[in-house]
Amino acid sequence: MNVLVVGSGIAGLTAALHAQESGHDVTLVTKGALGDGSTGYAQGGVAGVYGPDDSAQQHAADTMVAGAGLSDAAAVDALVADGAERIAELISRGVAFDRDPDGVLLLGREAAHSHARIVHAGGDATGAAISRALVAAVRRTAIGVIEHAFVTDLIVEGGAVGGIRLLIDEAVTALRADAVVVATGGAGHLFAHTTNPTGTTGDGIAAAMRAGAAVDDLEFVQFHPTILAAGPAFLISEAVRGEGATLIDDQGRRFAFDSHPDGELAPRDVVSRAIARQAAAQGSPARLDATMLGAETLAARFPTIDRVTRARGFDWSREPIPVTPAAHYLMGGIVTDLHGRSTIPGLFAVGEAARTGVHGANRLASNSLLEGAVFGARAAAALGEPWPDSPPLRSRYSTDPAPVSLEYRDGSDGVPFGRAALQQLMWDEVGLLRTDEGLQHALDTVRAWRSDASAPQTVAEHEDANLLLIAEATASAALARADSVGAHFRLAGRRATAPAQILETV
Numbered sequence: 472m473n474v475l476v477v478g479s480g481i482a483g484l485t486a487a488l489h490a491q492e493s494g495h496d497v498t499l500v501t502k503g504a505l506g507d508g509s510t511g512y513a514q515g516g517v518a519g520v521y522g523p524d525d526s527a528q529q530h531a532a533d534t535m536v537a538g539a540g541l542s543d544a545a546a547v548d549a550l551v552a553d554g555a556e557r558i559a560e561l562i563s564r565g566v567a568f569d570r571d572p573d574g575v576l577l578l579g580r581e582a583a584h585s586h587a588r589i590v591h592a593g594g595d596a597t598g599a600a601i602s603r604a605l606v607a608a609v610r611r612t613a614i615g616v617i618e619h620a621f622v623t624d625l626i627v628e629g630g631a632v633g634g635i636r637l638l639i640d641e642a643v644t645a646l647r648a649d650a651v652v653v654a655t656g657g658a659g660h661l662f663a664h665t666t667n668p669t670g671t672t673g674d675g676i677a678a679a680m681r682a683g684a685a686v687d688d689l690e691f692v693q694f695h696p697t698i699l700a701a702g703p704a705f706l707i708s709e710a711v712r713g714e715g716a717t718l719i720d721d722q723g724r725r726f727a728f729d730s731h732p733d734g735e736l737a738p739r740d741v742v743s744r745a746i747a748r749q750a751a752a753q754g755s756p757a758r759l760d761a762t763m764l765g766a767e768t769l770a771a772r773f774p775t776i777d778r779v780t781r782a783r784g785f786d787w788s789r790e791p792i793p794v795t796p797a798a799h800y801l802m803g804g805i806v807t808d809l810h811g812r813s814t815i816p817g818l819f820a821v822g823e824a825a826r827t828g829v830h831g832a833n834r835l836a837s838n839s840l841l842e843g844a845v846f847g848a849r850a851a852a853a854l855g856e857p858w859p860d861s862p863p864l865r866s867r868y869s870t871d872p873a874p875v876s877l878e879y880r881d882g883s884d885g886v887p888f889g890r891a892a893l894q895q896l897m898w899d900e901v902g903l904l905r906t907d908e909g910l911q912h913a914l915d916t917v918r919a920w921r922s923d924a925s926a927p928q929t930v931a932e933h934e935d936a937n938l939l940l941i942a943e944a945t946a947s948a949a950l951a952r953a954d955s956v957g958a959h960f961r962l963a964g965r966r967a968t969a970p971a972q973i974l975e976t977v
Contacts, residue, residue: 474496476652479508483847500637505616517558538832543828582713589837622635654820654847659798659801686804688802688948690951693958696743699792713736718735805820
């Protein structure tokens with residue numbers, strides 16, 4: 472088969488390698504340089520190595536609990552069943568996970584995990600190590616690579632996907648294929664504050680929506696609890712708390728236990744809200760105290776974090792550091808089965824662009840890299856197989872701008888559209904804490920902006936169009952889900968203090 476893989480994070484690279492090794496003719500298309508994307512930023516590690524008191528079944532149970540009961544059990548079982556093989560494969564491809572002097576893999580623990588089962592590399596540089604190894608592996612093959620190419624749309628003919636349209640150096644071209652694997656990541660730049668690299672604008676998800684593929688769970692956006700609240704967004708790995716660091720208020724009290732008996736190691740949505748509430752109550756950021764770990768341990772176990780915090784003026788071995796939540800991971804996306812197949816024949820989706828059902832309402836820490844590896848391989852294994860009958864499922868979200876009244880024609884309170892305005896709107900109204908009034912305001916505003924938008928021509932304009940489409944779908948999904956569950960948290964009325972207001976005072 473002629474296969475196009477779009478995206479070069481762990482999911483796309485794994486899918487491309489497996490497809491090529493199975494005899495398919497593979498071309499990998501990436502928006503930036505090969506290996507750009509979120510994978511290289513991942514600090515914590517890959518969950519899935521079990522000690523004597525741990526098991527795949529317990530990992531699955533922890534995943535289900537973190538997902539607030541909305542994870543798909545079959546998808547979770549597939550994740551943990553294939554995990555050991557995928558981690559072994561990463562090692563065979565050259566990922567040097569950290570080991571003790573006897574050569575035994577070192578295992579870390581993160582929030583909502585009942586055991587230490589997370590392998591890491593370079594202390595806190597796991598994603599970078601994985602990206603380097605997989606990019607090198609791709610370079611050693613006959614896989615074709617097209618870099619700095621923006622996918623504008625999928626080509627759909629006769630009800631099946633048969634290729635993609637690309638924008639390269641302002642010229643539009645088409646590539647034909649028997650199958651397209653979307654691995655373009657999430658949409659973190661919907662929000663004013665995010666851990667995601669600049670290119671995460673939901674391009675693959677939006678293209679799939681325009682093609683008619685079903686998407687779901689877009690209301691479930693995970694906010695990472697601990698971003699350094701000084702300078703550009705920089706993630707402080709959950710593994711720091713797994714090693715014993717604590718969250719404290721301005722009086723030095725550990726406040727996370729007010730929200731959950733697991734305190735700092737509660738699921739991410741719980742900890743994020745606890746931090747936001749505490750920051751609002753005291754009028755300044757909450758703090759992460761890692762001083763008990765000592766300078767030597769911090770430098771050895773978390774060299775990247777140690778370097779960045781010190782560069783920004785903090786000696787975190789001697790003083791607690793200010794932290795705040797930021798948008799981190801999209802649990803929803805293109806609906807797929809257990810082999811990455813979407814509701815349109817010929818279209819696969821893997822990684823953060825996919826809604827596999829693994830994460831439910833809240834992703835368990837360090838399951839994202841594992842999911843990319845597992846489902847990237849599973850999608851490649853399904854290439855050439857008969858396409859199953861699509862379930863009677865179609866996206867709840869229209870790609871056509873909904874009609875709006877004239878009072879909204881100029882957008883939010885007369886503010887014209889701009890990406891920064893969209894990001895602030897989403898942060899304030901469709902972020903960590905949501906209300907009926909805020910969600911409706913966001914939805915009306917985004918619909919007005921979409922209705923006034925002209926046809927995109929440049930890459931930036933295409934990105935804006937994609938963000939607007941996904942923003943409308945996200946706000947619509949959040950408004951439709953009346954109950955609070957996992958990362959989707961509804962408040963009565965309109966909140967008095969948004970998390971953004973705390974962040975922006977730092």
